[in-house]
Amino acid sequence: MAKFSLPALALACASISTTSAFAPISTNSRPLTTPLHMSSVASSDSPPLSPLTVWGDKIPNIIESQNQLKARKDMQFAPTIKSSDIGLASNDTEGQLAYFKEHAMEIKQQMVDNGAVIFREFDLMKEQEGFVKFYEALGMKTCLDPLHSVSARPTVDGKKGSPVYEAVNKESRKNFFIGMHNEFVGTRAPRAAAFVCFKAAESGGEFLIADGRSIFRDLNPELVEKLYNRNIRYSVMELPFFGWVDSLPEFARPPVMGAVKGLVTAAINAKVDFSVDMQWGEAGYDATKMLQARAPSQPPILIHPVTGEPHWFCNVHSHSSKLRKDRESVYGAERFEDGASQINKSDMFYGDDGDISDDDLTHMDEVTMKNVQFVKMTEGDVVLLDNYKCMHGRNVFDGTRKHGVAWFEGWEGEQEMKAKAQQQSKEAVMA
Numbered sequence: 362m363a364k365f366s367l368p369a370l371a372l373a374c375a376s377i378s379t380t381s382a383f384a385p386i387s388t389n390s391r392p393l394t395t396p397l398h399m400s401s402v403a404s405s406d407s408p409p410l411s412p413l414t415v416w417g418d419k420i421p422n423i424i425e426s427q428n429q430l431k432a433r434k435d436m437q438f439a440p441t442i443k444s445s446d447i448g449l450a451s452n453d454t455e456g457q458l459a460y461f462k463e464h465a466m467e468i469k470q471q472m473v474d475n476g477a478v479i480f481r482e483f484d485l486m487k488e489q490e491g492f493v494k495f496y497e498a499l500g501m502k503t504c505l506d507p508l509h510s511v512s513a514r515p516t517v518d519g520k521k522g523s524p525v526y527e528a529v530n531k532e533s534r535k536n537f538f539i540g541m542h543n544e545f546v547g548t549r550a551p552r553a554a555a556f557v558c559f560k561a562a563e564s565g566g567e568f569l570i571a572d573g574r575s576i577f578r579d580l581n582p583e584l585v586e587k588l589y590n591r592n593i594r595y596s597v598m599e600l601p602f603f604g605w606v607d608s609l610p611e612f613a614r615p616p617v618m619g620a621v622k623g624l625v626t627a628a629i630n631a632k633v634d635f636s637v638d639m640q641w642g643e644a645g646y647d648a649t650k651m652l653q654a655r656a657p658s659q660p661p662i663l664i665h666p667v668t669g670e671p672h673w674f675c676n677v678h679s680h681s682s683k684l685r686k687d688r689e690s691v692y693g694a695e696r697f698e699d700g701a702s703q704i705n706k707s708d709m710f711y712g713d714d715g716d717i718s719d720d721d722l723t724h725m726d727e728v729t730m731k732n733v734q735f736v737k738m739t740e741g742d743v744v745l746l747d748n749y750k751c752m753h754g755r756n757v758f759d760g761t762r763k764h765g766v767a768w769f770e771g772w773e774g775e776q777e778m779k780a781k782a783q784q785q786s787k788e789a790v791m792a
Contacts (some may be wrong), residue, residue, distance in 0.1 A: 564761025592712025
């Protein structure tokens with residue numbers, strides 16, 4: 362979910378009290394295949410930007426693709442590797458590092474084939490230095506956080522430019538259940554990620570993972586067809602600051618609303634690297650006028666960039682306003698304690714801006730949760746995941762939690778894996 366910083370919004374809302382008319386700026390969505398550029402480019406000595414999302418080719422027959430997945434009996438998800446299972450003591454950090462170097466390609470292949478790999482009993486990854494050595498030994502290529510263009514996610518060690526980011530550990534967010542999602546912002550999505558536990562919460566705080574292939578497989582076919590044919594789009598922000606518009610004379614409202622929308626659109630689009638469409642709406646119990654930022658439409662199901670498998674790539678579980686409100690009845694209301702939290706409200710719609718029914722949202726929630734694994738991590742545990750095939754989230758917690766994450770643009774040997782998968786696919790067709 363994109364987080365927008367308040368300075369950008371201050372610029373967007375500056376001088377809005379004027380009643381002069383400004384021409385609204387066009388917000389037509391750019392084609393998903395068009396390369397987009399960051400408004401501020403990382404310096405040469407920084408990690409590269411998170412890569413552009415690989416949307417892939419359109420699936421000709423989405424129901425046939427789903428049926429083929431249902432017929433598969435060989436799908437596995439998230440195997441676990443323990444230090445004791447490979448004949449190493451938990452405190453043998455040198456032996457562990459040597460193991461990761463020797464078995465790097467095998468481990469990465471497991472990640473790609475099975476969506477994720479869980480590592481337990483490895484003291485090497487109990488501290489940030491060892492965690493970095495772990496993923497470097499595997500040949501993982503770090504990139505900047507996908508939120509880089511819109512916000513600054515804090516780092517574990519508090520240093521600017523550090524490769525290990527905080528994984529939503531704030532005490533103020535402890536009762537917020539983070540729904541299942543693939544990490545992407547606008548047009549950018551890391552290819553993989555490694556989540557590490559430096560300190561487990563006293564209770565709860567499990568890291569959640571789910572196989573996107575299984576979610577796609579288990580969804581109602583009629584809903585799958587409807588979602589895939591109409592696409593989806595997210596609202597990524599709400600600006601509930603415009604109740605004063607209703608106090609204006611009726612004749613003055615249209616030009617003022619046009620001016621406000623144009624100014625805010627220009628400011629937001631200058632900040633992010635994807636086209637944002639600002640739409641007027643109403644928010645809260647008093648129906649206060651607000652502007653809602655909607656991202657371009659996109660497919661909810663993708664072809665995996667390496668294996669060619671179809672999988673769910675849709676953040677409805679984390680972005681749907683209805684599903685979040687449903688969870689509030691279980692875990693309590695979200696604690697919006699700063700301005701940024703109050704504007705970072707999201708929702709999901711069809712790609713043509715149509716509403717998704719409550720019944721369909723409930724179905725997607727049930728299918729998602731049926732496929733979720735709650736991974737209780739302890740110090741040094743790591744989940745290495747393919748960000749396309751594996752969704753992730755976080756349970757509510759009590760106490761102090763210190764988890765981190767590193768994002769990867771790819772890894773050494775990725776192209777060789779892709780070539781191998783393509784060859785195997787050709788051989789299967791010819792057989």
